[in-house]
Amino acid sequence: xxxxxxxxxxxxxxxxxxxxxxxxxxxxxxxxxxxxxxxxxxxxxxxxxxxxxxxxxxxxxxxxxxxxxxxxxxxxxxxxxxxxxxxxxxxxxxxxxxxxxxxxxxxxxxxxxxxxxxxxxxxxxxxxxxxxxxxxxxxxxxxxxxxxxxxxxxxxxxxxxxxxxxxxxxxxxxxxxxxxxxxxxxxxxxxxxxxxxxxxxxxxxxxxxxxxxxxxxxxxxxxxxxxxxxxxxxxxxxxxxxxxxxxxxxxxxxxxxxxxxxxxxxxxxxxxxxxxxx
Numbered sequence: 001x002x003x004x005x006x007x008x009x010x011x012x013x014x015x016x017x018x019x020x021x022x023x024x025x026x027x028x029x030x031x032x033x034x035x036x037x038x039x040x041x042x043x044x045x046x047x048x049x050x051x052x053x054x055x056x057x058x059x060x061x062x063x064x065x066x067x068x069x070x071x072x073x074x075x076x077x078x079x080x081x082x083x084x085x086x087x088x089x090x091x092x093x094x095x096x097x098x099x100x101x102x103x104x105x106x107x108x109x110x111x112x113x114x115x116x117x118x119x120x121x122x123x124x125x126x127x128x129x130x131x132x133x134x135x136x137x138x139x140x141x142x143x144x145x146x147x148x149x150x151x152x153x154x155x156x157x158x159x160x161x162x163x164x165x166x167x168x169x170x171x172x173x174x175x176x177x178x179x180x181x182x183x184x185x186x187x188x189x190x191x192x193x194x195x196x197x198x199x200x201x202x203x204x205x206x207x208x209x210x211x212x213x214x215x216x217x218x219x220x221x222x223x224x225x226x227x228x229x230x231x232x233x234x235x236x237x238x239x240x241x242x243x244x245x246x247x248x249x250x251x252x253x254x255x256x257x258x259x260x261x262x263x264x265x266x267x268x269x270x271x272x273x274x275x276x277x278x
Contacts, residue, residue: 014176019067094174115135
């Protein structure tokens, strides 16, 4: 994790307060607040268009908030970063893994070089031999072998490419890792393997997770707390177990009802989300 992160144990790894984002006349996010403890895990759930990805983009600096504050690792990151040094510092604090690893990887760059590139940027004090050794450690850490580490992205499966994306994000040694629908594009069996990997990594590295997802089963497996978003606002929050087992808000109950179960009736799910539903 980032050596520059020196703070009290009580200070959260991530604190978002009164976050708002407006695109033209559209309010995409309105008064969103939450905290995540160091080494903790938070799920942000909701349907497409609920504002959850916009929140992630503001945390990572891809979007600038219209109002509110964002603090990560004890430092404010609400305003745009000034200069390369601050951008590198922020990148060493918060990294993101996207849904589609193929589009975020250079198709002409072998896996080991893609990971080493991050090390050269964020771990400048390492020697060339130390970087090479660390690349090998990261490749092994995410469950890949040396041959896969030398491969181009097109030679890897979707699950293997997502493991590469995780390794590359971890190369910066971030304190906070944002997972933006990071297993949504994978087959169920591969998804389970990557989720197990992520669970193991959080325990091993004491890293903080923010999971952006519409999949409540994924949220249940990987997070301790959850916020539920609808139309840009938080409608429910609490421990993951409490919110998913005994949802208090009607929208959360409908999300929960949409999870496939044995004997699942698609007609009932469609009815639950129809405009006529109270």
